[in-house]
Amino acid sequence: MSVLSTNREERAFEIGFCLAILSFGLATGAVAQNAAVPNYVKPCSRVHVFYYPWYCNPQTDGAYAHWSMGQFVKEGKARQYPGGEDIAANFYPKLGCYSSNSAGDIAAHMRMLRRAGVGTICTSWWGIGDYSDKVVPKLLDGASEHGVKVCFHIEPFPGRNATTTREAVVTIIDQYGSHPAFYRHGAGWGRPMFYVYDSYLTPAKEWATVLSPEGRNSIRGTRYDSIVIGLWVKQREEAFMLEGGFDGFYTYFATEGFTYGSTPANWAKLARWAQRHDKLFIPCVGPGYDDTRIRPWNGRNTRSRENGAYYDREFETALAADPEIIGVTSFNEWHEGTQIEPAVPKQIPGYEYEDYRPREPEYYLDRTRYWVERFISTGGR
Numbered sequence: 001m002s003v004l005s006t007n008r009e010e011r012a013f014e015i016g017f018c019l020a021i022l023s024f025g026l027a028t029g030a031v032a033q034n035a036a037v038p039n040y041v042k043p044c045s046r047v048h049v050f051y052y053p054w055y056c057n058p059q060t061d062g063a064y065a066h067w068s069m070g071q072f073v074k075e076g077k078a079r080q081y082p083g084g085e086d087i088a089a090n091f092y093p094k095l096g097c098y099s100s101n102s103a104g105d106i107a108a109h110m111r112m113l114r115r116a117g118v119g120t121i122c123t124s125w126w127g128i129g130d131y132s133d134k135v136v137p138k139l140l141d142g143a144s145e146h147g148v149k150v151c152f153h154i155e156p157f158p159g160r161n162a163t164t165t166r167e168a169v170v171t172i173i174d175q176y177g178s179h180p181a182f183y184r185h186g187a188g189w190g191r192p193m194f195y196v197y198d199s200y201l202t203p204a205k206e207w208a209t210v211l212s213p214e215g216r217n218s219i220r221g222t223r224y225d226s227i228v229i230g231l232w233v234k235q236r237e238e239a240f241m242l243e244g245g246f247d248g249f250y251t252y253f254a255t256e257g258f259t260y261g262s263t264p265a266n267w268a269k270l271a272r273w274a275q276r277h278d279k280l281f282i283p284c285v286g287p288g289y290d291d292t293r294i295r296p297w298n299g300r301n302t303r304s305r306e307n308g309a310y311y312d313r314e315f316e317t318a319l320a321a322d323p324e325i326i327g328v329t330s331f332n333e334w335h336e337g338t339q340i341e342p343a344v345p346k347q348i349p350g351y352e353y354e355d356y357r358p359r360e361p362e363y364y365l366d367r368t369r370y371w372v373e374r375f376i377s378t379g380g381r
Helices: 029-035 103-116 138-143 163-175 205-210 238-244 264-276 306-320 365-376
Strands: 045-050 116-123 151-156 191-196 225-233 247-248 280-282 326-328
Touching: 029 163, 029 264, 045 103, 045 151, 103 116, 103 365, 116 191, 138 151, 138 163, 151 163, 163 191, 163 205, 205 264, 225 238, 225 280, 247 264, 247 306, 264 280, 264 306, 306 326
Parallel strands: 045 116, 045 326, 116 151, 151 191, 191 225, 225 247, 247 280
Antiparallel strands: none
């Protein structure tokens, strides 16, 4: 998701439907399940990592999607990235150009998440029938096999408003709510949780029709009652969250200073406000940001990883706010360089990709695990 603009229409790229398994040199059987990640910790379900299930490749559908795309330019000719060796990202994934609908690639991701100690993925969802919806059954099955839960990040799909969001919640719960990997929050059976990106695009009074107990089409008190999390962007979002009936709010962006919400110096204040008003505050930490391959004019929003120091500062500040849940932006948003998924050194004619050196490709998985263990030790399970 862009820290340049919160308009998500630019992100609705055309995607093919991916059905085959990308070949990747993994061990098989029980050895692969356990030996690939030594010293597993039980995953912490209250660490939520934003997950993007929109990648395709020729091995699965005959073409690349999302690995290939054009630059977003304000003027001049946009460069097109073909995929393969030359992708629309500043980093190159260790898995190569994988498929989001491959059981093998999903399993590889789940092993990475277990290594990181992360217990919940928040999967990007672009509407009923969209590719991001079609991959959900396989994603849930893969998550279940590895003890990981799945909740949903409701994107601004075409025609999204309060009413169509309610319809989406109903459909998702009806289709997937009984799956063992479907995330529920709270004591007992718990309630489903939905993050709503760019929630400000719909007025608070419209959200109140579905999120307020008095709303004419409210989910409150029904079998679809859920924890609905809005996006805190500007300095003064208090009235919006209260009037809209949101159960809490998150900060999402990985660029410190881009928004009021994404600035860690404001998290203690936001946490205090949330506590006073019985709202969930979910600070979102990131390892850095660099999207200059797809937005070459956006260097002002680049944030260096500083060999992991940037990530450490964000996590430390998040823990100090004593939240119930922490978000991680992101597991695999490669376009914007916020991923904790392993990246490898790679050079092609005319371009050398960034990487994590002097750290190892798995560094951010292991560093996430370090902070997850700190979170657990403070009562964050």
